[in-house]
Amino acid sequence: MKHYLSVYKKFVSTSISVETSFRTSFILLIIMDLFFFLSTVASVTFIYDHVSMIGPWQKDQLLFFLSFMLMIDNLHMMIFSQSFWEFSNHLKTGQLDYIILKPMSTIFSVFFRHFRASSLFNTPLFLGSLIYYGLKVDLAPTQWCLIPFLLILGLSLLVVIEFILSTSMFWLTDGIGINFLRMQMQQLARWPSFIYQGVIRKVLMTALPILLIGSAPVNFLFDSSHWPLLAGMILCLVVFSILLNFVWSRGLKRYDSASS
Amino acid sequence: MTEALERNIQKWWITIKVSWVKHTAYRMNFFLQMIGPALVFFFVKYNLWSSIYSADKSMIIKGFNFEQMINYHTWAFIVGMVAQGHGSWNLSDDIRMGRISSYLIYPFNFWEFHTASWLSFQCIQIGIASFTLVCVAAAGVLQLPSLEVMTMGVAYTLFISLFWFTMQYFTGVLAFWLEETWILRVMLNIITYFLSGAIIPLDLYPKWIVDILNYTPFPYLTYYPIKIFMGQGSHITQGFFIILFWTIVFAFLNHRIWKKGIRLYTAAGM
Numbered sequence: 001m002k003h004y005l006s007v008y009k010k011f012v013s014t015s016i017s018v019e020t021s022f023r024t025s026f027i028l029l030i031i032m033d034l035f036f037f038l039s040t041v042a043s044v045t046f047i048y049d050h051v052s053m054i055g056p057w058q059k060d061q062l063l064f065f066l067s068f069m070l071m072i073d074n075l076h077m078m079i080f081s082q083s084f085w086e087f088s089n090h091l092k093t094g095q096l097d098y099i100i101l102k103p104m105s106t107i108f109s110v111f112f113r114h115f116r117a118s119s120l121f122n123t124p125l126f127l128g129s130l131i132y133y134g135l136k137v138d139l140a141p142t143q144w145c146l147i148p149f150l151l152i153l154g155l156s157l158l159v160v161i162e163f164i165l166s167t168s169m170f171w172l173t174d175g176i177g178i179n180f181l182r183m184q185m186q187q188l189a190r191w192p193s194f195i196y197q198g199v200i201r202k203v204l205m206t207a208l209p210i211l212l213i214g215s216a217p218v219n220f221l222f223d224s225s226h227w228p229l230l231a232g233m234i235l236c237l238v239v240f241s242i243l244l245n246f247v248w249s250r251g252l253k254r255y256d257s258a259s260s
Numbered sequence: 261m262t263e264a265l266e267r268n269i270q271k272w273w274i275t276i277k278v279s280w281v282k283h284t285a286y287r288m289n290f291f292l293q294m295i296g297p298a299l300v301f302f303f304v305k306y307n308l309w310s311s312i313y314s315a316d317k318s319m320i321i322k323g324f325n326f327e328q329m330i331n332y333h334t335w336a337f338i339v340g341m342v343a344q345g346h347g348s349w350n351l352s353d354d355i356r357m358g359r360i361s362s363y364l365i366y367p368f369n370f371w372e373f374h375t376a377s378w379l380s381f382q383c384i385q386i387g388i389a390s391f392t393l394v395c396v397a398a399a400g401v402l403q404l405p406s407l408e409v410m411t412m413g414v415a416y417t418l419f420i421s422l423f424w425f426t427m428q429y430f431t432g433v434l435a436f437w438l439e440e441t442w443i444l445r446v447m448l449n450i451i452t453y454f455l456s457g458a459i460i461p462l463d464l465y466p467k468w469i470v471d472i473l474n475y476t477p478f479p480y481l482t483y484y485p486i487k488i489f490m491g492q493g494s495h496i497t498q499g500f501f502i503i504l505f506w507t508i509v510f511a512f513l514n515h516r517i518w519k520k521g522i523r524l525y526t527a528a529g530m
Contacts, residue, residue: 022439032447039454046464047312050321055311177292184292184300191304195311 001232007104008112008230015115020164029118037070037125055194061222062192064133067126068147069190069214072154074119074126076186080159082114084166084182088175098171107248111163143221150217157233158189158213160240178253189213209236271368274385275376276383283384294345295388302337306330322463328490330463335403335486336458338389343420343481344452345385346378351432352441358527371429371516378425382418405491413489416496419501420481423503426510431513436521456481474498 019026044066048059087110090096102104162182169175193215204211216229313319313326338453351374354360363370396402431444431484454460455478462483473479482498485494
């Protein structure tokens, strides 16, 4: 663990050095995240100017949910996002050879390699929004204490599902489309589960449990009787982690190294 | 003179055909990259509005009942696919990777090559949009407008797609100075989706925002074309001139940036 932490520290410092050497891109990334935050929150606010409820939730409840999801997005952008895009490139060019040769977990060296420091600058905004709407929905002290764990849990489930999805790139000539699929999955998860109905909802809550990422923790925070959703989320995380190890090792065996 | 024109048309035609093959070579990637996002975006909006209207089926929000709201978003899907589907990925990559060196010796300009490529992309998008339109009309989700309204809507949407191309081209040629132009493109998409009425109709926005937006090209990219298709066309002439103005501005800027940028070009990898 100590070894991995020291390696990750190096990953972060080299990523920051690379990113800050292209200052315009660095600043544009911060502005891009800012626009995304503002447009998402404003859209929901404009809808609530004309309706009092969406499903069972009032404005502050939905905006708390949205802030929770945007906080997960922010952490995802910071820690993982770039690595997914680099992975599809490395597979195509054969650069992956040098990464999987390193004496550490290949999942770690592939998906934790790139840290996006620019997202760190927007974290206070996302965190501020989460705290502001948390106060509006009157969270109790114990609920506040749970938020960091629930954020980590939500982020973990999201990335494990994305890791599995990305593994399919081993079987494709060009995996860039998978990254777009990943982004669409995030878009679906950014809304509470109650807006979806029927079979689609069941599928997105079980077989591909992306709706659990935000809906399970937030529903649990609002009403602890929703604990089965949270238990389901933890179960999904365990099952999908086992599945990831299996498909990842199959994928590595399938990898035929474009550079050799 | 005629012979030169014929030769030029031949070059355009062959480039369009080559680009068509390139676009359709990886069909799954094309679907996931070009169609998938618009489809999921529509799916989310459909579910969101279904959820909102499920509280009261007869509810009218700023003049929209449930059917009209779904009609609005279906047209947003179609308009978005035709008018704003194109991205200048290849263009900026050509500059960054040093691939434009070949264009400098080809008897075919860089802008001509990318415009021909855009035309082939548009042909594919129009085909997919037409197919989608037939499917949703057959499913009873959408009522097709009269031929006159349809013609006007299609012409207006195609005109917007030309503007969108010049704007995308603009972000692409900035690759002479920027390491990553995808950030600008994504930012442009986020701003356009929000300010053009692609996420929610502009009728739901505060009036003072809409009043300001009417002086920018944004509402004319999605909101007004949808209104034309829905038979409620207004601001058509104003929109035409605003888009024309911005198309000329971006075309001029693209020309100037290319001239300046090519002096900085170092032909990476040569």
